[in-house]
Amino acid sequence: MDESSEYDEKSLRDSAFRLLAMREQSRTELKRKLIQKQWxxxxxxxxxxxxxxxxxxxxxxxxASFIREKVGQKQGRLKILAQVTQQKGVSAQIAESVLDSMEVDWFELCAELKQKKFGDDQPADEKEWSRQVRFLQQRGFAPEQIFACVNRPRR
Incomplete structure (x- = not known):
């Protein structure tokens, strides 16, 4: 390796360290950002x-850092898994392992979000029930978690 490429590699490492100092980065994210800087x-x-x-x-x-943040924002497992694998480029195996190790009660998290957004009252009609279900689906909760905390109105 000649002196100029050694210098370039040191500059590249410095640039990577600056990104990592701001926050944790996935491999995919770090590579993408460095390539965008013309490396x-x-x-x-x-x-x-x-x-x-x-x-x-x-x-x-x-x-672990990303998932903790998203759980704190009351996002469901399905949405978090999609974000960390598709947007951030982390392998599904790593993401699943981290999610499993966190021991989050997804039913409780779904119920907390439902209560925060819609209060304690159950939906009065089908339209309101559908609205609540859609909201929780968009936040990444599984059907069994949603149906455990949103009761369908009686006809």
Missing amino acids: PADMVKRVVDELDNEGWQSDERFA
Whole structure:
């Protein structure tokens, strides 16, 4: 490696460290941001691999941080899983492992969100019931969690 490429790699590492210092980043996210800054893709891959091997970058740590934040925002498992895998590029295996280790009561979280948004009253009619169900679906809760806290109105 010549001196100029060594200097470039050091600058690239510095740039990666600045991004990681702001917050945890997934591998995919870190690579994308560095490539957007006009760094060569092969050099970015090599440096990100090194940072991962050295423990500076970790998809597990990123996923745990990201998932904790989303649970705090009362988002459901399905939405969180989609975001962390599709948008952030974390493997489904890592995301599932982190979600399982957190021991979140998704039924309770769904009920808390329903109560916060709609109060304690059950839906008065089908239209209101559908609105509440749609809202909870969009937040990423599974049907069994939603139906456990939103009772269908009697006809």
